[in-house]
Each structure stands twice: as structure tokens, then as C-alpha cells.
Amino acid sequence: MIGQALNRVDGPLKVGGRAAYAYEHWEAGQPLYGFIAGATIGKGRITKIDIARAERSPGVRLVLTHRNAPEQNAPDFSITSQYSRAFPVLNGPEIHYYGEPVALVVAETFEQARAAARLVDVEYAAEAGHYDFAARQNNAYAPKKVNAGLPTDSAVGDFDAGFAGAAVKVDQRYSTPYYFSQAMEPHAAMAVWNGDDLTIYVTDQILAEGRTCVASTLRIDLQRVHLISPYIGGGFGSKLGLHHEAILAALAAREVKQPVKVAMTRQQIFHLVGPRPTTSQRVRLGAGKDGRLVAIGHDVTMYTNPEWEYAEQTAATTRSLYAAPNRLTRHRLTPLDRQRGEDVRAPGEAPGLLAVESAMDELAYALGIDPVELRIRNEPARDPERDVPFSDRRLVECLREGARRFGWEERPVSPASRRDGRWLVGYGMAAAIRMHFQGTAKVRVRIGRDGIAVVQSDMTDLGTGTYTILTQVAADALGLPIERVRIEIGKSDFPESSGSGGSWGAANSSIALHRACKALREKIEHSAGEPGDLEAEGEVAGMWKEPAYQAYSIHTYGAHFAEVGVDADTAEIRLRRMLGVFAVGRALNAKTTRSQLIGGMTWGVSAALHEEAVVDTRTGAFVNRDLAEYLVPVNADIPDLDAIVLDGFDDKANVLGAKGLGELGICGAGAAVANAVFNATGVRVRDFPITLDKVLPGLPLAEA
Numbered sequence: 001m002i003g004q005a006l007n008r009v010d011g012p013l014k015v016g017g018r019a020a021y022a023y024e025h026w027e028a029g030q031p032l033y034g035f036i037a038g039a040t041i042g043k044g045r046i047t048k049i050d051i052a053r054a055e056r057s058p059g060v061r062l063v064l065t066h067r068n069a070p071e072q073n074a075p076d077f078s079i080t081s082q083y084s085r086a087f088p089v090l091n092g093p094e095i096h097y098y099g100e101p102v103a104l105v106v107a108e109t110f111e112q113a114r115a116a117a118r119l120v121d122v123e124y125a126a127e128a129g130h131y132d133f134a135a136r137q138n139n140a141y142a143p144k145k146v147n148a149g150l151p152t153d154s155a156v157g158d159f160d161a162g163f164a165g166a167a168v169k170v171d172q173r174y175s176t177p178y179y180f181s182q183a184m185e186p187h188a189a190m191a192v193w194n195g196d197d198l199t200i201y202v203t204d205q206i207l208a209e210g211r212t213c214v215a216s217t218l219r220i221d222l223q224r225v226h227l228i229s230p231y232i233g234g235g236f237g238s239k240l241g242l243h244h245e246a247i248l249a250a251l252a253a254r255e256v257k258q259p260v261k262v263a264m265t266r267q268q269i270f271h272l273v274g275p276r277p278t279t280s281q282r283v284r285l286g287a288g289k290d291g292r293l294v295a296i297g298h299d300v301t302m303y304t305n306p307e308w309e310y311a312e313q314t315a316a317t318t319r320s321l322y323a324a325p326n327r328l329t330r331h332r333l334t335p336l337d338r339q340r341g342e343d344v345r346a347p348g349e350a351p352g353l354l355a356v357e358s359a360m361d362e363l364a365y366a367l368g369i370d371p372v373e374l375r376i377r378n379e380p381a382r383d384p385e386r387d388v389p390f391s392d393r394r395l396v397e398c399l400r401e402g403a404r405r406f407g408w409e410e411r412p413v414s415p416a417s418r419r420d421g422r423w424l425v426g427y428g429m430a431a432a433i434r435m436h437f438q439g440t441a442k443v444r445v446r447i448g449r450d451g452i453a454v455v456q457s458d459m460t461d462l463g464t465g466t467y468t469i470l471t472q473v474a475a476d477a478l479g480l481p482i483e484r485v486r487i488e489i490g491k492s493d494f495p496e497s498s499g500s501g502g503s504w505g506a507a508n509s510s511i512a513l514h515r516a517c518k519a520l521r522e523k524i525e526h527s528a529g530e531p532g533d534l535e536a537e538g539e540v541a542g543m544w545k546e547p548a549y550q551a552y553s554i555h556t557y558g559a560h561f562a563e564v565g566v567d568a569d570t571a572e573i574r575l576r577r578m579l580g581v582f583a584v585g586r587a588l589n590a591k592t593t594r595s596q597l598i599g600g601m602t603w604g605v606s607a608a609l610h611e612e613a614v615v616d617t618r619t620g621a622f623v624n625r626d627l628a629e630y631l632v633p634v635n636a637d638i639p640d641l642d643a644i645v646l647d648g649f650d651d652k653a654n655v656l657g658a659k660g661l662g663e664l665g666i667c668g669a670g671a672a673v674a675n676a677v678f679n680a681t682g683v684r685v686r687d688f689p690i691t692l693d694k695v696l697p698g699l700p701l702a703e704a
């Protein structure tokens, strides 16, 4: 049962329109609609706010501003996870970032609320803010830790001496822009008060953290807050935490004594939800003529909000990827007056591997060694910085299997050497690595006289397949057909998990469920056929308490291969085909696994060729704040793309042998495409995305 390509058990509900999302819980009563009015400056203060016109507008029931919004708790920055902190909204006249809410207008219809929001008259005293990352990146500081509690810096051996003495060197800078998770379902919430109890229908990946955030912001008892999020229309990190929509809906619903819905528009998402920080990265690789690395250096600078520090762990996996005796990684932060940075799919690895795996490709050409062979020559026997064994690695197998299936031996060895009509054709590859995290999770399973097993947890399914894999795990462990398993997740009142994030949800909740089922079977055996309901709980501890995390380096791996065509006259870049081969331990469901991996690979293509949120450096606003101008790949951009998973079982990771893979597909994928563009054209673009204006000037002149 585990591993089978079972169709999504929630598929019929979704395609039949019966899966209710946050904005669609009509059973909760007739709602009012809230619309956010945002600041039109990036820094300064409100000097005057006049809501008279908005209040007189048809259907308007409430206009909340900093003048009448209830007092809320300030965030406690000693709490490590930003998503558990209080998140006060409309709590003063100061403006910290462009688009910050200055009012919430609540009306009988959405259109009335939106129209009236335009009538809120605000005057500002604008201050000069810092919005330009490139201009400010020398004002960087070292954070105490980076995301996931990882060390800011690492050093092994003597990097400077090792690099200075290397026979062949690469020393390059790469940059990545601001990226946004653009889930199909926007950030939305509906709040309903029932006495002192607050229920919020949310779209939220980690309900336990969201509940803490709401209770702390509104100064109410945690037990009084009930979050409900049975279906999530994509999240990718942007819904690890709640935002203004949930807090504002709760504040407004309390005032008007009626349910209130608030949804962000697509444009508001660009200013109210955190981007992946823009980065500038310096990668230094020093090798002997035989291709063996003697020094690896990875320096990362990125922006942060001055108060809400967020440091993406961009160089963290550089610590485990290749062997070299002398090593150095560092993360630095440059404060800018913009909204807090947040996690976007594969925080760290996604931008980090764009740089490192491009640099490895540059080194391969400098040495005249096949890029696949170069990586194999630098395969470490143990984790090169922690000096512990790998739990299960198989990167070399991914490289070899990928090269064989892709036909890598057909690659054009010299850049710009192959033509197919008007197209310059190139092959590129890159390695993938992603940390495997483990968080706490509790799951309850109950079996009744009807022989139906009901599984309960506050775990979420953001489209990844949680309902389906938990069905498989329970059916397998209890020996039941899948029709006799019912999964109930997405309610904060259920046993607490770490939700969906960091690719850990599937393994966390599956292991806890597996244990719950085992305990339930023992109870069934002891009950000796007595009728009645039986229930049991299973639990998993966080990695900080798991000895395996001390004893082993636990990651997932892969290898990407891409073929591109670049128009010899216009530099238009078309992906022609792409293959990823991955080692993830045991895959819990072959179909949802493949879907996650090809989805991630598509993001990689996007990072290489499409995505970039552009800042107006006068105000801090993102100028291309919609999906017409913030480009993401469409079907026409993604041709033949496939993901293969090696059969596996990581017995060191956990009892099911399964590791997180939701984010692995994006890791390194963009670099494979970038390396293919270089192979096709001889043009190396280090400022992502690779748009045709950056390639065109370097194209070889067409023959007369």
C-alpha cells in the first residue's frame, strides 16, 4: 500500500467544487466583507486620515484604522519562529513598508468594501527609506543564526590558503531577485466569534503556530482560538504563517458581531506577504588539475526587514555537498524598509544552488572535465563539515542514472557548437541536495464498531497529498482497505503537529500515524473482541531530540539534466526537455511524489528564465505586482519534463524510511537550465533570471 501511485483521495471533492477553501465556508453564517487599504509610501507616518467619505459609502459597516483598532500585543522577537509571534495590524501611524494596511473597510458586499477603501483619505509625512538592495549591500551585518536555527558561518581548514594555492579557480558573483510564492488561492480568512471563542477559517500550513500568533496578537486564551483549514490552494511557504487577513478579519468580526471575510488581491500579496530575500552571492571554488576541490567558499548577502529578521539558509547545504579540505560559508543581512522576508519553497537551497551549481559548471569548463565527472570526483565519504556519516546519499547513482537516461554522452562538449536550424542547442546539468527536517507531530487514530478508522491531526494538505499518503499509511498499518480509512486534518483542535513546511509534514505525520496504528493494534489484540470504540495516539519528536540527527547527515539528493534551444538571432530561450533523478529514501506515493518533484523542477526553470519581482527604488513598491508581469512558466514553457525516484529506504531517518521531498525538485533545477544556456551559447549569465537581453549581446555572430 505504501508507495503505490494511489490517486488523491480528495481529488473528487476538489474537481467537484466540494472542497471548501477559507473564503468559502458558507455554513458559518452570512459574512461581511473586509477590504484592505494599503499605504502608498514605503516609510514615514500617517499625519491625517479621514474616513468620512468611506463611512458614507453604500453598504459600509465599519472602517478600522490605527485610531480605532483595538490594542494588540507587540511581537516578541525572542520567539524563534516568526510565525508564532504576535502580528499586530493597524497599531500605529508609522508606515514600515509600502502597502502596509492603513485601513480595513467592512461592507455588505466585496465590491462595496473595495469601492469604499478607495475613499479613505490619507496624508503622509514620507521619510527617505532604503529600498535599493544593490546600493545598500555593503551595510550588512551577521545574524546570530540563520533560518531553521542553523549556524550563520562555518569554517573548516584554512580557506584563504587553500584557495590561494589552488591550480584552477572560479571566483564569481551571482545574484537572485525577490521571488514570491504565488499560490492559486490568495491569502484569505473568515472570522466568526461565538462568545469568547474565535473560529477563523484560514489558509494556513502550520495551524499550531497560527493559533499561537492569533491568541498572542489579540491577547486571548489559546484554547479560545480555533483555526480551520481543511484545504489549501497552494502555499509554498507563503502560508507557513498567518498575515493581516486573519488578524483584521478577527478584529472586525468582533466589532460588527458578524462573520467577516478578508482576502488579499493578487497585487496586495506582493506587499503584505514576505518575498524570498534577494541575494548577492560570491562563490569561490579552488581545485587541482585533477578536478579535486581543495577549497569551497560561499558568501551570501541578502536583505532583511530591520525588525523582523529573516535570514534564509542560502549557504547551508554547501556545507554538505562536495568534499574539500578547506571550506567557508557565511550569511550576511542588509536591512531594507520592506516587509519581512519569508520562506519560499526550498528556503536556502533554491537560490544557493543556483549560484553553487553554476560555479561548479564554470569550474568544469575551466578544467576541461565533464560536469558529471567533476561532481563524482568530489563525492565525500562523510559529511565534509560535520564529519559524520551520511544516513543515505546516492548522489553518484542519481548522476549516473540521470546521465544514462538523458543521453548525456550526446552533449555538445564545447559551448555554442551545436545548431538545429535557427536554434543553438545546449545541455546542462546540476546536482540537488536538500536537508531532511523532522518536527514534532501527534496523530490520533480511532476505530469504531463499523470498522472505519478515523485519523485526526492538525496537519494540513496544501495540495501536496497529505490526505492520500496518510490514508495509505493507516491502511497499511491497520491492514484495512483504503475505503475504511477516513482522514480528518486541518483543525487546530486536533492533536498538534508541525504542519506542512520544510518538506517535513509527510514524514512527521506518517511516522506518528504509523506509531498510533501500532498502538491501536495492540489495544485491539488486548480487547479480545469486546465491542466499542478504541483509540490510540502516536507521536514523533523533533530532530533536536532524535539521536539519528546527531549521528548522521540526513539529506535528500538528486541530479537534473536539461536541454535548451536558444534562438541564434533573438536569444529567445526554450527549454526542450528536462529530467531529474532523485534519492529520497522511500517515496510514500509514487504519483504525488512525482507531482511534487516536477512542480519543483518547474519552479527551477522559472528561477532560471522567468521570475523576478522588480522594486521601484523610490518607494519600495514592487512594480510588476501581478501575474501578467511577474512571469511564471505556463504549459507552453514546460515541454517534456520527467522525474525518476530511485527505489530506496533510509533506515537511519525513520521507521518508514521516508524523507521529505516537496522542495527537492527545485533545488539545483535552475542551475541545470542556466548551464544548458551556457553550453548552447557560450554566454554565462550570473544575474538571474536569464532573460534574452542578457544573452543577446554575447551570442556568436550568425554566419553570413
Ligand code: MOS
Pocket: 205, 235, 236, 237, 238, 240, 343, 344, 345, 346, 347, 500, 501, 502, 503
Ligand atoms: Mo516551505 S517554504 O517550508 O512551505
